[in-house]
Amino acid sequence: MPLYSYKVKTEAGKLYSGETKIDSVEELKRLLEDKGYTPIEIVEKNAFTDISTISLFKKKVTTKDLAIFNRQFAIVLQAGVPIASCMDVLKQQTTNQTLRECLNDIYENIQKGISLSNSMRKHEDIFPEIMICMVEAGEVSGQLDIVFERLAKQFENQNAINAKIRSALTYPIIVGVIAVAVIVVLMIFVVPSFVGILKDFNTPLPIYTKILIAVSNFFVNFWWAILIGAIGFGAGLKAFKKSETGKMFFGNLAITLPIVKGVTKNITTSRLARTLGTLMSSGVLLIQSMEVVQKIIGNAVIIKKFDTVIDEIKKGKGLTQPLLNVKYFPPLLMSMIRIGEESGSLDFTLEKAADFYDTEVETSIQQLMALIEPLITIVLAFVVAFVVLAVLVPMLSIYQNADF
Known part of the structure; x- marks a missing residue:
């Protein structure tokens, strides 16, 4: 069904615009006129009239x-x-x-x-599935306003966590990009000039200087291969991440790497508690809620384990023991879930647990950045020291052997 944008005028002379999917221009005109509008302009939106209709250029809903x-x-x-x-x-x-x-x-x-x-x-x-399920439950219970209020809090919390992650990663990404740019400039423009000077003096070169010159020559002569390789590696990595094998590989990496496993655990725990608490407080059944949580948990390894968790819940084993069998979520969350099940206030305890782990997410991200930033500095210092050493030692040799 084609998409049309239109501009109309009311009897009072006010102008309105909008968009709609409909079978034909004639049907759209008739629909607008029946509502008392006078069509001024109707344009079918396609790749030729609007670039935003191409999926590549469509703005994502965040x-x-x-x-x-x-x-x-x-x-x-x-x-x-x-x-x-x-x-x-x-x-x-x-x-x-x-x-x-x-x-x-x-x-x-x-x-x-x-x-x-x-x-x-x-x-x-x-x-997302959580939104559709909660709206469906709200329609049945007649509490749509409350459901949308809870959904607003859910997505506001999620957006706040995403903003903290983006903010924390901004500095390392900027430093990394600048470092790569500096290295490329050194290899393509600075080092070749230095090599020309050394050739004029016919000076014996140490091994690390020869390595630097070889790397520089490779950059100068095969920059196109490096560019193609980088693009190919990026595309291949993206495709691998989307494959089942890739999802499991990076999922395992996220929960085992010493530097990132703490952040991953807190984010996963926060998502579980927040989403499950929001769904259950809106009247969604536990099994259906867990099926939604499984889709948004964000780690393929944990997602696979949730198949067993959901099967055990269907057999009437409750929530605490199946989650304990996963052997991943922290003891505090397990204790709060057990208390919530025993007291009949699982939705309340889950929301309180989510508030706590949202704070833990922020703390663990700060700790991660405290480790990453010195690591970046050390790597950059090593690169700079290597280049300076490779340049300075031959220059000192030339100076010492010069006959003034």
């Missing part, structure tokens, strides 16, 4: 976008506005083009009598 959407939806619902009217308001206010198109399609489906959760399920590439 966690922050979802947090804002859920917060706004909760506020409008709490004001007593019907769902269809809520969607009509929100789709006009959304700045993300991809999300606006999605909300427009959901609005039209609601107008046709399709439920909100089923309309959202048609856009599983945008709305």
